[in-house]
Amino acid sequence: MLLKYTLRNIFTKKARLFVLMFCIVIACFTAYLAFDFSGSVKKSLTRMGAGMYGDASYRLMCISSVDSLDEHSFDDAPSPVLFLGTFSITKREESRKEEAYYAVITDKVKVVTFSDMDAAQKMGLFRNVEIPGMGEIAIGERYSKKYGYQVGDTITLYDPDYEEVPLTVSSIFTENVYLGGEDAALYALINYEQYVAINGESPLRNCYIQVLGDGPSEEFEQYLNEKHRGVSYFDVTKDETFEKVLNNIVSFIYLIFVLVFILVIFVTVSFTEKIITERMSVIGTLRSVGMSVYKTTFILLFENVLYGLSGGIIALGFYFLARYLLVIVSPEDAETIGTPSVIKIFLVILGAVLIEVLVPLKEVLKAVKTSIRDIIFESRDSEYRVNYPSTIFGFVMTIAGIILGLFTNNIIVSILSLLMIIVGGGLFIRFVVRKVTWSLSGVFEKRNKPIAELAAKECGSKKPNSGNAILAVTTICATTAIFVAGVTFVGGVANEEFDTDIIVSSGIHKENKYDYLKELPAVESLEYLYYSYTTAKFNGKQYYVDVWRVPEGNSYAPFKNVERNIEKDEVVLDMTSAHHANAKVGDTITITFYSDSIFPIEKTLRVKQIVNLNTFGFSGKVILSKELYNEMFPKEVTLIAVKSNDIPASKEAISDALTGGEGILESEELRSKSKQEKNVIYIGILGSLGASVVLTLVGISGNQVIGFIGRKKEYAMLHSCACDRASIIKMIWIENAMLFGLSVVCAGILSVPVIMIINHVFVIAEMGIYATPPYGLIFLSLIVLWFITMLTALSPIKSLKKMNTATEMKYE
Numbered sequence: 001m002l003l004k005y006t007l008r009n010i011f012t013k014k015a016r017l018f019v020l021m022f023c024i025v026i027a028c029f030t031a032y033l034a035f036d037f038s039g040s041v042k043k044s045l046t047r048m049g050a051g052m053y054g055d056a057s058y059r060l061m062c063i064s065s066v067d068s069l070d071e072h073s074f075d076d077a078p079s080p081v082l083f084l085g086t087f088s089i090t091k092r093e094e095s096r097k098e099e100a101y102y103a104v105i106t107d108k109v110k111v112v113t114f115s116d117m118d119a120a121q122k123m124g125l126f127r128n129v130e131i132p133g134m135g136e137i138a139i140g141e142r143y144s145k146k147y148g149y150q151v152g153d154t155i156t157l158y159d160p161d162y163e164e165v166p167l168t169v170s171s172i173f174t175e176n177v178y179l180g181g182e183d184a185a186l187y188a189l190i191n192y193e194q195y196v197a198i199n200g201e202s203p204l205r206n207c208y209i210q211v212l213g214d215g216p217s218e219e220f221e222q223y224l225n226e227k228h229r230g231v232s233y234f235d236v237t238k239d240e241t242f243e244k245v246l247n248n249i250v251s252f253i254y255l256i257f258v259l260v261f262i263l264v265i266f267v268t269v270s271f272t273e274k275i276i277t278e279r280m281s282v283i284g285t286l287r288s289v290g291m292s293v294y295k296t297t298f299i300l301l302f303e304n305v306l307y308g309l310s311g312g313i314i315a316l317g318f319y320f321l322a323r324y325l326l327v328i329v330s331p332e333d334a335e336t337i338g339t340p341s342v343i344k345i346f347l348v349i350l351g352a353v354l355i356e357v358l359v360p361l362k363e364v365l366k367a368v369k370t371s372i373r374d375i376i377f378e379s380r381d382s383e384y385r386v387n388y389p390s391t392i393f394g395f396v397m398t399i400a401g402i403i404l405g406l407f408t409n410n411i412i413v414s415i416l417s418l419l420m421i422i423v424g425g426g427l428f429i430r431f432v433v434r435k436v437t438w439s440l441s442g443v444f445e446k447r448n449k450p451i452a453e454l455a456a457k458e459c460g461s462k463k464p465n466s467g468n469a470i471l472a473v474t475t476i477c478a479t480t481a482i483f484v485a486g487v488t489f490v491g492g493v494a495n496e497e498f499d500t501d502i503i504v505s506s507g508i509h510k511e512n513k514y515d516y517l518k519e520l521p522a523v524e525s526l527e528y529l530y531y532s533y534t535t536a537k538f539n540g541k542q543y544y545v546d547v548w549r550v551p552e553g554n555s556y557a558p559f560k561n562v563e564r565n566i567e568k569d570e571v572v573l574d575m576t577s578a579h580h581a582n583a584k585v586g587d588t589i590t591i592t593f594y595s596d597s598i599f600p601i602e603k604t605l606r607v608k609q610i611v612n613l614n615t616f617g618f619s620g621k622v623i624l625s626k627e628l629y630n631e632m633f634p635k636e637v638t639l640i641a642v643k644s645n646d647i648p649a650s651k652e653a654i655s656d657a658l659t660g661g662e663g664i665l666e667s668e669e670l671r672s673k674s675k676q677e678k679n680v681i682y683i684g685i686l687g688s689l690g691a692s693v694v695l696t697l698v699g700i701s702g703n704q705v706i707g708f709i710g711r712k713k714e715y716a717m718l719h720s721c722a723c724d725r726a727s728i729i730k731m732i733w734i735e736n737a738m739l740f741g742l743s744v745v746c747a748g749i750l751s752v753p754v755i756m757i758i759n760h761v762f763v764i765a766e767m768g769i770y771a772t773p774p775y776g777l778i779f780l781s782l783i784v785l786w787f788i789t790m791l792t793a794l795s796p797i798k799s800l801k802k803m804n805t806a807t808e809m810k811y812e
Helices: 002-010 014-049 115-124 141-147 192-199 220-227 242-279 282-287 295-329 331-337 342-368 372-374 388-407 411-446 450-459 464-495 515-519 573-580 626-632 647-657 667-723 727-762 775-803 805-809
Strands: 058-062 081-096 104-114 138-141 154-158 162-173 184-191 206-210 233-234 502-505 521-531 529-538 541-549 571-573 588-593 601-611 619-622 639-644 664-666
Touching: 014 242, 014 342, 081 115, 081 192, 081 233, 104 115, 104 141, 104 192, 115 282, 138 141, 138 154, 138 775, 141 162, 141 184, 162 192, 184 601, 192 411, 220 233, 233 450, 295 342, 342 450, 388 727, 411 450, 411 727, 450 727, 464 727, 464 775, 502 647, 521 647, 529 573, 541 573, 541 626, 571 573, 573 601, 573 619, 573 727, 639 647, 664 805, 727 775
Parallel strands: 104 184, 138 162, 541 619, 571 601
Antiparallel strands: 058 206, 058 233, 081 104, 081 206, 138 184, 154 162, 502 639, 502 664, 521 639, 529 541, 529 588, 571 619, 588 601
């Protein structure tokens, strides 16, 4: 009976049901994504940061040519290990261009194998590759595409005596993880037995081990130092700086979730009050037939339980759909996405139910305790009375949030400070609206404008108005934070970094070895770029940095605003490195380069410039003069930026001319991919913002309905005594103009420290990206939001036109 009654109530107003369920579904869906994909992102980036070494714990290399390792080398280790040796041989591919028969093209192909092929696949050193058998070879797509090899073709290798060893292509794989996922070289794979047949038994000087159980530890490294002194090793899973950045990215994902969740909570609160107002007649009926307060409360809240349960389950369906689509779009990330956590799913659904019960609990209890007479005559108290403790608490919370957000270097505290500002602003905005509007009423009284005077007094005196002010302020602050953070993040990740036609990754020769590229067809100019990735100490703390030699041209777009005339004793820092050094322009700082090596180099330099590069990364950037860079770092070219008047022709010519495994990529390919990524994520961000604004407008509209119900008697009295309907409508417009105008102004003021804190979060997160908000667009959006929220006044105006004054007055 209870279920039947509740379901009938739920489906009575389908529009209301849709909006409320939409709120719950959005909240649960973002919770699922935050709890799941934040972990997935961390796993994926950890794998990238670990050098694409799969699940391996350590990479080991014998220092001496007389040393070697085998699977028994670690029998006495403190923890069991999975041992994996790695070997490689080089094959050369030669071809001749028919249209230029004198040009012989030579490429190096790296042919890889492991001592245990099945274990290598399980360890993740290669994935989705069919292991070749004896007489077979698996080749990468780049190799297949460049030389036209297909499954069934024959590739010839040579043993140490230069005897031919023909192998059949068994499969073609997409280069990923260990096998050239981030490398432009050509790769192939053979099994270990085939390697031995070609090359004979070789001493093992390179291997990977996966420490089972608890993984890498100080105890295990102490064992390596004592028992294997002739072995150089490094922990491929350990990078404190990288780990810190990953944790900060995950925190950023949770920030977006919490901001969306706050919006949904505020809207749900407002909408629930509307439902309770509609249910007052039901409450009166139940109470009049003797139903107890507790049973009446249970009947009303049971409806909310169904809302929370249904919304959580529907969101779960969308969540599984999102996972499925992600796997289809990016099958290589299927393992990274992992298996959903049943416990987290249960907690999200339980949380939805609890929120739907706890949010309206206070209003429900207040409603069921309302006297039957007040229910019959709809005389619920709609007067707002200032709650000074709550107002003071909100003001203090906002100020504390601003101070903590701007002056702390802890990302979690900074994120919490954003929430403090938004929630605190919502708590004290009611007091601000009341004080300002009551002051305006005095001004209007002196100017003999009675309608405006009454509108100003009513604006700061009614509960629904205070609720609308809270919704407006929290929505504008939260959506501004989401927009600025999201757009900045996307802009940094999908940044169009190169203003050139072709990018060649090098790191092999000095620039004079590449000068001949200028003579190739369609090549107009070259620019050589130099940078080195190393450790550096600022103020005694070690960080990873990209040290750049100041470029001569503008091919690398982020450096367009970088000073070119850098002296040998000067340095240019990006904002991340400036944060590490706690430096400002003109300061003299000490940087220790190669800080983790046995030969660190300490330099005292004057900060010439601090620049906002807005390029996403896991390290700061330090820019040095040509002279100082050449003293400390290799002089091999890192990147070559090529300008061309015929890109395909230049790319082909460069590809034929280079034989050292350099990567060649058209800048347009990067820009096209960047544009697609931006468009997709922008659509998602704008969709989230649009949904948030729509939900808020729905909540405000609900408050307008509640406000009209509570003020019908007031409007009837005005109509019968002093005002015509046109004057009352004018009063409603003025009242809403003041209410939402003040809300927008306050939200705009609060958005300034919110944006500053987001910028600070990006700096301390060391992401290399910084908030550069379009203030003009934000100001325009505030004006638009003011007009949009003003339109919600149409609801009470429409109801006023239908109101029967005599009916409302007959009990007075």
